[in-house]
Amino acid sequence: MTTPIRSHAYRGDEDFWRVRQLLIDTFPITPTGLNWEVRRWDGQRFHDPDPQHNPFAGGRCQLWETATGQLIAAAHPEGQGNVHIQIHPDYRHIEDEIFVWAEEKLTVEKMEGQRVLETYVFTYDALRQSLLTRRGYEKTDDYGVTRRMRLGQQPLLPPALAEGYLLATAEPGQIANCQRIADLLNAAFRRDFHTAVEFQTFTRLALSYYPELDLVAVAPDGSFAAYVGIAYDAANRYAIFEPVCTHPDHQRRGLAQALMREGLIRLRALGAVDVFVGTGDRLAANRLYDSIGFSEVQKCFAWRKTF
Numbered sequence: 047m048t049t050p051i052r053s054h055a056y057r058g059d060e061d062f063w064r065v066r067q068l069l070i071d072t073f074p075i076t077p078t079g080l081n082w083e084v085r086r087w088d089g090q091r092f093h094d095p096d097p098q099h100n101p102f103a104g105g106r107c108q109l110w111e112t113a114t115g116q117l118i119a120a121a122h123p124e125g126q127g128n129v130h131i132q133i134h135p136d137y138r139h140i141e142d143e144i145f146v147w148a149e150e151k152l153t154v155e156k157m158e159g160q161r162v163l164e165t166y167v168f169t170y171d172a173l174r175q176s177l178l179t180r181r182g183y184e185k186t187d188d189y190g191v192t193r194r195m196r197l198g199q200q201p202l203l204p205p206a207l208a209e210g211y212l213l214a215t216a217e218p219g220q221i222a223n224c225q226r227i228a229d230l231l232n233a234a235f236r237r238d239f240h241t242a243v244e245f246q247t248f249t250r251l252a253l254s255y256y257p258e259l260d261l262v263a264v265a266p267d268g269s270f271a272a273y274v275g276i277a278y279d280a281a282n283r284y285a286i287f288e289p290v291c292t293h294p295d296h297q298r299r300g301l302a303q304a305l306m307r308e309g310l311i312r313l314r315a316l317g318a319v320d321v322f323v324g325t326g327d328r329l330a331a332n333r334l335y336d337s338i339g340f341s342e343v344q345k346c347f348a349w350r351k352t353f
Contacts, residue, residue: 049112051140053147056107056122058100062091065109065120065132066253072134073282078344079168079192081132083322085277085286088252090124095243097251108147110140119144127154128164141177149181153353161353166190168346178349188348191332193340195310195321200339202311205304207263211271213308216260218249226270227262234273234291254278256316259285261309263301269293272301276309278316285313287323290331306338 056062066088069081090101101107107122119133121144129148131141145165153161165183167174175185207213217223224242231240249255259276272292278285287309292302313321323340325331 051110051112051118051137051143053108053110053143055105056102056109056120059091061107061109061120064117068117068120068132068134070279070281072132073279073284076135077168077170078194078322079346080135080171082130083277083284083286084279085252085254085288087132088254088277089248090122092248092251093244095241095247097247105151108144108151110137110144121148123152127152127156127162128166130165138173141174142181145177145181149351149353156352162350163353164348164350166346167349168344170344175349178351181351183349183351186348186350189326190346191325191342192344192346193323193325193332193335194343195338195340197310197314197318197321202314203307204311205308206300207304208299208301210266211299211301212264213304214262214264215257216249216262216270216273218246218257218260221246223270224249227273230270230273230293231289231291233293233295235289252277254286259309259312261305263292263296263305265293265296271296271299272305274302274305274309276313278313278318280316283318284320284322285309285318287321290323290334303334303338306334310338 066084069084069087072081102122107120109117110119111117118137119140121129121131124130129152131144149163153163156162205213216227221242224246227245228240228242232238254277256278259278261274262270263272265271274287274290276285276287287306290302323335
């Protein structure tokens with residue numbers, strides 16, 4: 047007998063925490079990347095200057111649950127014109143209904159009279175690829191890569207910082223340090239929107255944030271030359287390196303590698319088992335992760351439908 051399913055719009059923080067728990071509960075029973083990791087979900091809510099920020103105002107997130115109130119799926123965008131699905135693997139038969147909702151609520155106009163919706167699908171996920179093909183989506187060349195490292199009992203190399211640089215933690219309680227992080231992120235990723243307040247809000251409110259895992263390389267002039275943020279899911283004993291970056295003025299000195307090596311040592315002390323890092327096709331970053339011991343485990347591609 048089919049279990050009755052109902053859906054409703056996102057209701058704010060009550061549902062934020064329910065979805066977060068769904069991510070934790072389903073991590074051991076889903077393949078890598080099917081659902082988001084907790085850091086990415088925390089970022090939707092807390093990576094904003096406003097502590098009361100609602101990332102899904104205007105009905106941009108929908109939840110599905112059983113008649114008894116068990117949450118089984120959520121669908122939402124990240125930015126504009128895309129949909130991401132968090133789902134319990136026992137209920138994947140409702141994904142067609144989820145895409146019906148997304149196509150009504152989340153498309154964006156790319157040119158006059160034409161609307162577009164994108165979603166990302168891992169290469170292992172034949173079920174969703176088949177569904178999207180039936181619904182008229184096409185696979186694009188845009189992709190991302192997930193890399194994994196199992197800590198196990200392997201020896202971990204100690205960090206070796208270039209002469210003149212110091213290893214420290216970000217210490218976000220000091221707003222000046224938060225500004226240094228924002229400046230570094232903007233320079234490293236060629237952005238202009240990161241601010242001290244948004245970073246500090248995340249560090250104060252996100253449960254996946256661990257201050258001892260927020261590592262920086264301090265340059266001789268006192269600026270932050272490199273930054274490695276490491277989020278941790280203690281329930282499932284895995285960590286996520288995000289972001290990993292070096293200021294353009296301090297590249298090719300092995301700073302990010304040193305911070306990642308220190309991070310692995312600290313993660314082992316916390317009891318972590320697995321560590322993940324996501325990348326695109328940036329060859330320099332991929333060579334860094336390969337040198338530390340990460341292996342590619344999955345690749346996902348963007349699928350797009352034009353209406």
